[in-house]
Amino acid sequence: MEFHFPGGTVFVKSGGITNERVDAIVNAANSSLMGGAGVDGAIHSKGGVAILKECREIRQTSYPNGLPTGKAVITTAGDLPAKHVIHTVGPVFGQNSGNDSDLLARAYTSCLSLAAKHQLRSISFPSISTGAYGFPKDAAAEISSLSIRAFLMNYEQQMIVNLVFFSAKDFELFGNHHKF
Numbered sequence: 001m002e003f004h005f006p007g008g009t010v011f012v013k014s015g016g017i018t019n020e021r022v023d024a025i026v027n028a029a030n031s032s033l034m035g036g037a038g039v040d041g042a043i044h045s046k047g048g049v050a051i052l053k054e055c056r057e058i059r060q061t062s063y064p065n066g067l068p069t070g071k072a073v074i075t076t077a078g079d080l081p082a083k084h085v086i087h088t089v090g091p092v093f094g095q096n097s098g099n100d101s102d103l104l105a106r107a108y109t110s111c112l113s114l115a116a117k118h119q120l121r122s123i124s125f126p127s128i129s130t131g132a133y134g135f136p137k138d139a140a141a142e143i144s145s146l147s148i149r150a151f152l153m154n155y156e157q158q159m160i161v162n163l164v165f166f167s168a169k170d171f172e173l174f175g176n177h178h179k180f
């Protein structure tokens with residue numbers, strides 16, 4: 001599936017995020033930035049210690065109490081084929097006093113804004129918050145597509161945005177619920 005906007009193109013596919021050869025892949029991290037399971041585990045184990053080292057520096061210099069939900073930071077991608085990793089923290093579903101949707105939208109927008117700030121031209125997203133953090137996949141499809149659409153409608157350069165689903169089933173589900 002692909003969708004065209006004034007500020008770029010979205011490609012939707014299934015696969016593993018760590019295989020993406022792009023300017024940045026997005027990590028569905030937690031606020032510690034110290035790694036975890038799922039996407040986070042795959043990125044740190046395949047990317048090597050250089051990523052964790054930069055995450056430690058970010059914690060020490062900018063976010064001693066952890067990265068807040070909805071924010072994003074950028075590091076090297078170490079040994080991965082991508083050039084950078086943009087780490088964001090999605091909401092733990094049901095634990096944000098009714099603000100889950102807004103926080104998920106903010107996570108996508110923060111990643112895109114950070115990519116633009118660093119002049120990146122291609123970015124690949126996993127489906128943030130829909131694994132360990134329990135966000136319903138149908139609602140996440142609506143929110144992610146609306147956030148990306150809003151960004152690309154106003155972006156003055158060209159960005160390639162890949163949405164990478166871990167299974168054919170999740171890819172299909174997205175196809176039935178997106179708002180592009």
Ligand code: AR6
Nearest residue numbers: 016017028030036037038039040126129130131132133166
């Ligand atoms: N490539 C693409 N998608 C993947 C991959 C992969 N290699 N692995 C899993 N997914 P999750 P979250 C899908 O749990 O919900 C970690 O422990 C998966 O099927 O990685 O934001 C962190 O440290 C799901 O649809 O992220 C945090 O503590 C989606 O990616 C916490 O989990 C996100 O699943 C974050 O939870």
